[in-house]
Amino acid sequence: MIALHWPSVRGRARADAGPLLLVAVVVAVVALLAGATPPVLRATSDEATRDAVRRAADDAAVRVEADWPDDYGPTGGRQRAPLLAQDVASLGHLAQDDLSPELQAALQTPVTTVSSISMAVTDGSVQRRLQLEYLRRGDGGDPRVTWVAGKAPGPSTSDDSIEIPLNGAPWPIHVGVSEAEAAALGVRPGDRIPVQDDRRTPYDVRVSGIFRPVDPGDPAWRLVPWLLQPAANRDGLGSTRFGGLLSDESLPDARLAFRSDQLRRGVRFDADPDKLTWASAQNLADSVATLKGLSAVSAERDTSLKWATQLDSVLRDLRNQIATATPQASVLLLALLAGALLVVSLAADLLTRRRTTALATARQRGAALPALAAELAVESVAVTVPAAAIGLALAAVLTGSASLIWVLPFVVLAIAAGPAFGTLAAARATRDKRAPANRSARRWARRTVRLRRAAIDAAVVLLAVGALVALRQRGIETGLASAAPALGALAVSLLLVRLLPPATGAVLRLSLRSRRSLGLFAAARAAATSSRMLPALAVTTAIALASFAVTLQATTDRGLSDGAWQAVGADARLTVGLEASGSTADIATRVAAAPGVEAAVPARVVESERFIADSTSIVARLIVVDTAAFRRLLAGTPLPGLPAPAGLTAADGDTVPALVRTGDGSLRPGLDFRLPLQTNSAIQMAAIGVAPAIGTGEDVIVVDVAAAKAAGLDWEPDTVWATGSGAAAAIRATGADGRLVTRAEVAEDRRTAPLTEGLVRLYVIAAVTLLALGLLGFALAAAAGAPERWETLARLRTLGLRPRDTHRVAAGELLPVAVVAAVSGPLLGALLAWLTLGPLALNVLTGQVAVPVTVVPWWTVELVTVGALAAVLLAVVGGESVVRRKRRLGDVLRVSS
């Protein structure tokens, strides 16, 4: 049993309460950050899941469509199905049965809809359209209405199962109309609304009653807002869409009145973001993919359910983002832990220095090394464990829980630091220190020391290189890889620190030649302390990792804004629905003329068009655009420009020239390829240049609109890109219906996305903490060297050094560490960021196609680093000189001798 000498333990702790408290604070802060990060990350992932689904809105909804069964009657006509409403309701049940339990839990009650085509109202007015709608909620009810005039739509016939000839007169349909729309249309119960489809086939639509929704906020209405209020521009610029409400009784008549392909039935499940967590979402993506796989099998025209949703891709994107964010958080945490551990070691070193004499005395009095180690361990545990507990408790209070994964190993190492340093010092103090008498033995001893040092260096460098290689080759998954930046910073700092003694030695030799004695004294002090590696190592590593975190932050920031440019392609982009595409060019012209708009260009954008090159199929985004106008527009943005190879704007016979870009390089300039058309024919295309990346996704094919037209590809544009501060407002002002995406909104959306926001916050916290650790390390290093420094300064004073000159000598001693940290720290941080940005996959969060350009905020980093280090240096030097002034030289020398 090891006998502890408790009075010594207490006495030491009391004498060194300051440094011990400092260690406690560092441990508590690190425990707080490291303990809080995993639960915060988990909560953020959950929030990101909800947020992604919420933002995806329509895309996240799960929709099912099914064609109608045939309704041919026994005599070859069409037979009325009086119970069609039940049939439609059962579609909802069928769909629900197909859902996996977890999917059911994540989706809201479905709404089943039956929608007619949109028909032109032929009452002499311009561009009024009418669309008939049947609505039913999955729980059986339908959005309730009260009939303020007339009555609910009833059947058009008393013969429930009547069979009508195929080419008979229009079959009457009864519908309800909302108050607002009845007023706008000027119809009353019993009136007919004269309508015809785009082939001028008339339909017999009769108003049975005028309704008022009981709850206009019912989500079901949101699917078909034109039932309640006229909707502008849905069917092209200047159009107004009205809605006619079908009932259970009039639905069978609508079925008879329209061809099967003119009346579509479907079920829509909106996702319920509040019920989602990241864990639940992961299973969800799989079940959704399975559902979609089911419908892919039966692509033919039958009554089977056809599932459509972007929910799986929304979740897949999210999974990518979380898979990126989690290791990034680990990287930063490891950096933080590394910095903190170095600083804790520095503190242990300081303590040990203060105790060297006491420890040596204890040894001489007969205390055994294990007993001393145990005493120091008791102290270390007593300081570290409660501090860690406080940090963890704070983490738990702030985040609801605290994770031990990172804290535990850190605490173990932090506990070990003090006893390790102390025991080593005690062992050394009592070991026979005399250098061996004979020369070769001395050389041998020196060589052993050098070899041991080289071995340590090589091990650290190899580990760092291994981590970096693992990171760059296999990405961030392995544990070693996420330590790459921390190890890299440590390894390079170590090598730099090894250069300090020769460097300060060289400066010393130089200053010996100079006549300035102050420089010589400073250089002598610097040379004397440069063999202590820990201070420079800790400070440089911490500053490098702080710069690394700042660089990640700046790069993310820039990447987010670049990514927004890329995603939108301009300041604003309008995507017009196909029904309204006829007016796209007109919208572009009007937008271009508006104030604050630099350029507006209409284009046809097909998200995933299939091309064939060398019998392999390529899916790419096809852009048909006036390339000259588009080039001018792009020139006003930070986006890559559009090349202008000769012959781009003119078709060469039947061949359309194109600019191409594929991620895998399968399309290159000089290659010919084809765009297959539905009509079994194909358009020949020739790649004559490289397209820039436009939008998200790697594969882009750009074709000039004139060349396309010449080859017979006469497609209406459906997209308007506009640049200029007034672009979004100008597009809004046209009143065009469509999806308006603005760069500002996209950037803001991405910036405020929970994961991005959380990570950026972590970058900033890590940077600030690491900087603080670096400065603390610097101060600790200064404190550890203080007794020696004071003694030397006092000696120099006895030789006639003036008091005011002692500052400069003191500053000169501390300068090398500060200079190495201030110069190499930021450089090293930037280098590490540059090396690891690719594997860290920052672009997944910034929404960029390629790895973002490393942005190093040199000025900020250097100013802050230099400023902060200089401030600490001045504070230390100034503070010491104030204290020194109060003490007589005789006292200083008396204490030290």
Add this chain to the structure above:
Amino acid sequence: MTSALLTVRGVSRTFGSGPAAVHALSDVSFEVEPGTMVALVGRSGSGKTTLLNVIGGLDRPDSGTVTVDGLEVTGLDEDGLSQLRRDKVSYVFQTFGLIPVLSAAENVGVPLRLARAEPAERERRVGLLLDLVGLADHAQQRPGELSGGQQQRVAIARALAASPRLLVADEPTGQLDAETGLAVMGLLRGVVESEGVTAVVATHDPVMMALADRVIRISDGRVLT
């Protein structure tokens, strides 16, 4: 006025206050003629170091005056004291106090650098002094590579570098074995003669006293005559 190089008059120094106060020096007065070597002898704790500190301006007395070469040390400010240390007073300590990263020659040259001596003049004088202390062959060695006695000889050479009038040595042989100590004392004795400096050397070793021109005994902060 007398021709004394060092005059100590009525010097008292008390550490602390109240019942715990230590009267390290009580009304100490004496004079030292130029070119003499004085041994300051007394038991440990008798006040030797305190007295030397007051003489050299490393500490200030509570009362009394110290005059060195006509200059009143006790009336100088910090800059004045710095100047005094450059020109007139130098010290040799028990713990040598050499700068470890500088060679023996460079250590000896430090006071000359502070005095802004010409490099050529500095080198000449350093060579001379190293010769004087018998370390000409060790000029390029660093303190760590020298024995204790050699280090102290370097320290003495350094103390003499700027040609001071007064050399204050506080137990210069305290960390040396008897034989080496005697040699160092002999060296001190020699340089007092060859360089014409005045030396006050604290020691509690009676053997050393024989080498001194005069012995001042001190006990409990009082000079016994």
